[in-house]
Amino acid sequence: MADAQELPDAAPVLELLNGFRKSKVLFTLVSLGVCDLLQLGPQQQQQQQQQQQQHAANTASSSSPTASAAAAAAAGNSSSSSRHTLSLQQLARLLSKEGAEPSHDGLGRLLDAAVSLQLLGGSRDGYYLTDLAHTYLTRDSQHSLVGYIIHSDSLLYKLWGDLETAVVTGSNCWSWAFGLDSADVFASVYSNDAAVLRFMRGMHGLCQLSAKPVLTAFDLTCYNMLVDLGGATGALAAAACELYPQMRAVVFDLPGVVTKAQQHFAAAPGVQGLGDRVSWVAGDFFAESQEAGLPAGDLYVLSRILHDWEEARCLKLLRLVYSRLPVGGALLLCEMLLDESGTAPPEVLLQSLNMLTQTHGRERKLSEYSHLLEAAGFRRIQGRKTGSYLDAIIAYKDVAEPQAP
Numbered sequence: 001m002a003d004a005q006e007l008p009d010a011a012p013v014l015e016l017l018n019g020f021r022k023s024k025v026l027f028t029l030v031s032l033g034v035c036d037l038l039q040l041g042p043q044q045q046q047q048q049q050q051q052q053q054q055h056a057a058n059t060a061s062s063s064s065p066t067a068s069a070a071a072a073a074a075a076g077n078s079s080s081s082s083r084h085t086l087s088l089q090q091l092a093r094l095l096s097k098e099g100a101e102p103s104h105d106g107l108g109r110l111l112d113a114a115v116s117l118q119l120l121g122g123s124r125d126g127y128y129l130t131d132l133a134h135t136y137l138t139r140d141s142q143h144s145l146v147g148y149i150i151h152s153d154s155l156l157y158k159l160w161g162d163l164e165t166a167v168v169t170g171s172n173c174w175s176w177a178f179g180l181d182s183a184d185v186f187a188s189v190y191s192n193d194a195a196v197l198r199f200m201r202g203m204h205g206l207c208q209l210s211a212k213p214v215l216t217a218f219d220l221t222c223y224n225m226l227v228d229l230g231g232a233t234g235a236l237a238a239a240a241c242e243l244y245p246q247m248r249a250v251v252f253d254l255p256g257v258v259t260k261a262q263q264h265f266a267a268a269p270g271v272q273g274l275g276d277r278v279s280w281v282a283g284d285f286f287a288e289s290q291e292a293g294l295p296a297g298d299l300y301v302l303s304r305i306l307h308d309w310e311e312a313r314c315l316k317l318l319r320l321v322y323s324r325l326p327v328g329g330a331l332l333l334c335e336m337l338l339d340e341s342g343t344a345p346p347e348v349l350l351q352s353l354n355m356l357t358q359t360h361g362r363e364r365k366l367s368e369y370s371h372l373l374e375a376a377g378f379r380r381i382q383g384r385k386t387g388s389y390l391d392a393i394i395a396y397k398d399v400a401e402p403q404a405p
């Protein structure tokens, strides 16, 4: 047996072994709403409690300010230089459910772990949000990742719990983890109204992270009408209109998603103010008769769409886009690019496993996207690593009909 000195350091194994614990601290901190409470601070908390009491006493009053209005006001006032602090006792009281406070011991351990992970600062006498948490872990932040964190906690964590089965069978985990339909992925993702909104909030936050880098990876100044297929909340479409003053955009998505986008996101920061430059159309890009359904444009976008599907459906969608584009038009793909070796970067390989647990798709190399795009008729295909969450690929329609392969 090898001498102890010859053993490789076990630290990387222990780091991997414990990785899920860190994720779960983040998930629990956010799902309990600790960061939102710290963002509000004691004054706003008191104000909010008074408003709730007033509201309860006078339910007829429709002009009572809401908690989120108070949160927005607090968000406006809050900065890293004027941090709110709440003690363990205060937080426990604010987190009471039906009069029962959470265990001070349990909550204290969670909060101290969050301090060690640089999500919070302070100690039991007074915790506060770090800049990181203030920006990404509060619901009302313009850059909030709370939606994707809640989605990860409520769905992905359980789907990944069945990774071994996914690996052995080569298919997603919806039926094992939730008893849902593994064949109809989006029917499973959108299993109820709350799930639709949760997924959309998740997509919104992540999309905002890389919208600018993917939209500036290539020169898009000559396009006037962007069609974002599967564009969900309109985050990317809105960012495109902000970056390119000549551009208008239409977001195409499933009917239930479009309804929610119009209800909940049309007034979101970044989307609001663009007037009628961003609009939504409901439909199904896999429906049989698509000629009339898909909006017309000179720049189509597929952002995190192809990674949901196997090659046959990707090709079907790419051929449809090609047929709808005018000559001179382009398609922008926003996806994570695998290196040509197929063994890096790690985050893309992990995302490909993530797609295995929940979709029919995978992450791909530029050469694999090129192959699909060429088969659909596209030419002059270029890929760019953006250094951000998503990479960009552009492909052009130079001739009216796809050439025979």
Ligand SMILES: C[S@@+](CC[C@H](N)C(=O)[O-])C[C@H]1O[C@@H](n2cnc3c(N)ncnc32)[C@H](O)[C@@H]1O
Binding pocket: 186, 203, 204, 206, 207, 229, 230, 231, 232, 252, 253, 254, 257, 283, 284, 285, 286, 287, 302, 303, 304, 305, 308
């Ligand atoms: C992974 S999300 C990507 C959302 C957005 N493009 C982004 O990057 O944040 C996939 C999107 O495709 C939409 N979608 C799935 N199947 C669709 C279909 N058959 N027709 C239209 N949209 C669809 C979903 O509703 C969802 O908004």
